[in-house]
Every structure is written in structure tokens, then in C-alpha cells.
Amino acid sequence: DSGVTQTPKHLITATGQRVTLRCSPRSGDLSVYWYQQSLDQGLQFLIQYYNGEERAKGNILERFSAQQFPDLHSELNLSSLELGDSALYFCASSAIAGGPTDTQYFGPGTRLTVL
Amino acid sequence: AQKITQTQPGMFVQEKEAVTLDCTYDTSDQSYGLFWYKQPSSGEMIFLIYQGSYDEQNATEGRYSLNFQKARKSANLVISASQLGDSAMYFCAMREWYGNKLVFGAGTILRVKS
Numbered sequence: 692d693s694g695v696t697q698t699p700k701h702l703i704t705a706t707g708q709r710v711t712l713r714c715s716p717r718s719g720d721l722s723v724y725w726y727q728q729s730l731d732q733g734l735q736f737l738i739q740y741y742n743g744e745e746r747a748k749g750n751i752l753e754r755f756s757a758q759q760f761p762d763l764h765s766e767l768n769l770s771s772l773e774l775g776d777s778a779l780y781f782c783a784s785s786a787i788a789g790g791p792t793d794t795q796y797f798g799p800g801t802r803l804t805v806l
Numbered sequence: 807a808q809k810i811t812q813t814q815p816g817m818f819v820q821e822k823e824a825v826t827l828d829c830t831y832d833t834s835d836q837s838y839g840l841f842w843y844k845q846p847s848s849g850e851m852i853f854l855i856y857q858g859s860y861d862e863q864n865a866t867e868g869r870y871s872l873n874f875q876k877a878r879k880s881a882n883l884v885i886s887a888s889q890l891g892d893s894a895m896y897f898c899a900m901r902e903w904y905g906n907k908l909v910f911g912a913g914t915i916l917r918v919k920s
Contacts, residue, residue, distance in 0.1 A: 791858060
């Protein structure tokens with residue numbers, strides 16, 4: 692158990708809908724990262740928050756947004772869902788903002804299926 | 807731009823034998839970190855081992871060791887005494903000095919045979 696929690700574990704929804712994925716980082720970690728894992732794209736970095744502020748952005752679509760709250764939990768909002776958004780979404784956390792030694796610990800993931 | 811290459815899509819190993827999973831990387835940074843993660847069929851991503859670019863010794867964590875060859879830009883994972891529970895997808899990843907994100911390779915599926 693990494694100490695990172697994600698809810699829900701599974702989510703099935705229809706095209707055009709909006710969903711919210713939730714993540715709680717390990718105790719003491721200030722950074723939260725979101726990744727998307729799909730068969731065709733592999734593991735892709737979406738976005739990072741550090742202590743409530745957006746720190747880095749990756750291949751995140753405009754239909755997707757995220758935030759980190761004062762208690763450091765984070766939410767990833769996916770809207771106008773398309774079939775291609777079906778994927779495993781991971782949250783990871785780390786102690787500091789970045790750098791090569793900052794190990795990221797992953798949550799169990801949320802499997803999103805868009806029908 | 808940083809890039810990770812894992813050239814072995816799948817590997818088989820006999821239980822109790824050692825296996826090496828290959829990883830090569832490309833970066834223009836002098837300071838970076840290399841990571842290996844395990845993803846079992848249940849889906850979670852489990853951190854296994856870390857190697858810093860300035861570390862002079864190869865990293866070891868239990869049955870896992872990292873064969874780091876900086877000049878060749880390779881960071882191979884060695885699993886000793888393979889167990890059936892080692893069957894999983896293994897990902898090599900890198901993070902640069904000023905980097906935030908992890909960049910992952912495509913992964914290698916390892917199957918341990920009894």
C-alpha cells in the first residue's frame with residue numbers, strides 16, 4: 692500500500708458526461724500528479740499541483756481540469772467525455788515539488804470506461 | 807527531450823532464476839533520476855527502485871538491483887531469484903533535474919514460469 696488513495700476505483704459513464712476523480716496524497720506529501728494510462732498512448736503525464744498551486748502541465752486536454760485543495764487532496768475533472776478518454780487514471784504524490792530524487796508514489800488508479 | 811526505451815515487449819523466466827529487464831534513456835541533463843515501477847495485473851503502480859545519475863554505486867532493494875551504466879545510458883533492472891508473484895508489467899521511468907513529470911517507457915511484461 693503506497694498510502695495514496697483514489698476514488699472511485701471504477702467509473703462507467705456515457706459520452707458527453709462529466710466525472711470527477713479524487714485523490715488523497717500520502718501523509719506529508721505536498722505534490723500531486725495525475726497520469727493517464729491507455730493502450731495506445733502508454734503512461735502520460737497530465738498535470739502537477741504543489742501545495743495548492745499548479746506546478747506543471749503535460750498533455751492535458753482543455754476538457755480536463757484539476758485542482759488541489761487546502762487539505763492537499765486533489766480532484767481531476769473530465770468533461771464532455773469521449774470514447775477515447777477511456778483509460779486508467781493514476782494519481783501520484785511526492786514530498787517536494789520536483790527534482791530527480793523526488794520519488795513519486797502511485798495510487799491504485801481509477802479505471803474510467805466511457806460508453 | 808527525455809526519452810525512455812524498453813526494447814523487450816515480453817520476457818519469460820524460470821522460477822528462482824535471475825532476469826534482466828533492459829532500459830535505455832536519452833537526456834541532455836547531467837542530473838536526473840531513474841526509476842523502476844511494477845504494475846501487476848490488478849493495475850496498481852508499485853515503486854521498486856531508484857538510481858540517481860550521480861550515484862556511484864548501483865542501487866539495490868532486496869531482490870531488485872539496478873545495473874546503471876551511465877556512459878551507455880542504460881539502467882537495467884535485475885530481479886534475482888524470480889518468484890511467481892514477480893509476473894507483471896515493469897516500467898522504467900526518468901525524471902530530469904528541473905523536471906516535474908516522470909517519463910515512462912512502454913514497459914516489459916514479465917512472466918515467471920514454475
